[in-house]
Amino acid sequence: MLRLLAALFSVAVIAAVAGMWAFHQTQALAQQSLAVTEPQELTLEHGTSFRSLGKALADKQLITYDWRWKLLGKLHPELTAIQSGLYQIDSSDTVNSLLERIIRGDEKRFFLTLIEGKTVQEWLLYLQTLPHLSVDQEAFNRVLAAHGDSSNHPEGKFFPDTYQYRASSGIESILTQSYLKMQQALDKAWQQRDSNLPLETPYELLTLASIIEKETGQESERPLIAAVFINRLRKGMRLQTDPTVIYGMGARYDGNIRRKDLREATPYNTYRINGLPPTPIAAPGLESLLAAAHPADVAYLYFVSRNDGSHIFSNTLAEHNKAVDKYQRNR
Template identity: 80%
Template sequence: MRKWMLRLLGMLFTLAAIAAGTGFWALQQTNLLAEQSLAVTQAKELPLERGVSFRKLGKMLAADALIDYDWRWKLLGKLHPELTQIRSGLYEIKPSDSVTSLLQRLTSGDEKRFVLTLIEGKTIQEWLQYLQTVPHLHVDNDVFNRVLQAQGDESNLPEGKFFPDTYQYRASTTIESILTQSYQKMQQQLDAIWQQRDSDLPLESPYQLLTLASIIEKETGQESERPTIAAVFVNRLRKGMRLQTDPTVIYGMGERFDGNIRRQDLREATPFNTYVIRGLPPTPIAAPGRESLLAAAHPAEVKYLYFVSRNDGSHLFSSTLAEHNRAVDKYQRNR
């Protein structure tokens, strides 16, 4: 009897040892799977619909030859239930990913991020053309006006009212939400800068400051010149002189502009042609950045009334028409 009991205990001990060894091996293999690098050499999108289970995800990854789907995947889910709470969305599998790092992103909802840039100095139409090329966004021609209306602006005049900046978004993001950020940021910037403007500006409203800033934005790409460009326009406004700025002529021509401004274009009576109208045009002509807004609010303390391009991105400024004509002869007529 005693021998039988010893044999039974020996067998049980052996089975327990085998089970423990098998369990340790299974745990080791599962850990190896969790640390395994995914078989991708370049980033790859992974769209996950709502309701995708942990097991279905494993089969999807196996179908793309990224992992081997077997008992280890199922055991991984049992050992780490926190890794099975997968969220829907569009994710990115990176070459540096392990199984665990990917699962951590899927369970935290860390979706793939996209970036778009609304460039300063561009018009709404130019932004529309660009936005219709970026991925995962549905953009129609009326989207800017819809955002205006949602923000309580019924003007249907979106030009200049959206802040140029770089914006991040996800595949599930709507273009309306991005443009709402842009609109609100411009209003915040404009309101703050208007409150701190020079007290003697010949401007009656933040919208006029926005319009002036848009002209400054189009006239120069050099940040250091913007306050001086602003001063020229402010000085002309104070004297009742026409602004006579080519970007307003171009804007008024619309799609007819072919890269050249002719004498007849300068004489054409459009609402934006500042060679014809007095004062500012009725709306901004592009999207000004913060530096142009600041320049419009704080122009340089100079007496210049004219400027001409040196054809290298910079300008020569003059206080009298005679000086200006000499500069035009030097830099424009003799090119």
């Protein structure tokens, strides 16, 4: 009897030791560094099992897929709640840190920047170069339609900013953020605008802001540019702004505006039409929206570029012509 008890005790001790050894081996696996030399992407399809994940990591030669991986899943069933998506494996990752991100669904983030002053067509060309993002020509219009706008003219209606996305994100979800942000910014600018502006709708404010955005990149000049256009609108003067002419030319614009272009009758040629063009001509940033809503209190009616990014402003045509002679005609 004693021998039997001794044998059973020995077996129990051996089993306990073996169990402890197996446990420590499994824990060592969980703390094992994946030691990638540069970030790698890992795509997990819907329904990926814990075993399939282990085999995928082994295929990348990041772990050895054996009994330890299987035991890890049994000892820690919470680690088997795999969420599909695209994940990034970093050089600092351990097996455990990667698993924790996967069960949180903490997918790899990507960033895109919609730059102010660009047109929707320019944005489309940029968006189509980004990874894990499917973008077609109608993406902006689909967002408009989803919000009750059937104009099929998205220019200026999306806010320029930097946005995050995941490989599982659709372009509409990103553009919806941009659209709603612009509607909020425009509504606030319109509600808080100066009184007696010669603008009848928020859309006219947006259109004016887009012209301001194209005319100057200097924040300090935007209220002055806005004042010139507001003063002209009040006096019934044509805006005569080149960026609108360029927009109306479309793909024909080759970097130069000729006299015949200024004489051409297009809806956007503000040398020929009265008032604002029918739509925005680019995406205005917040500063341009605020400038359109709060132009400087000055009497300027003209401005001309100094060719260094800044402008000379004038009250009279005579002053303006002198500035043009100095900075443009005599170049």
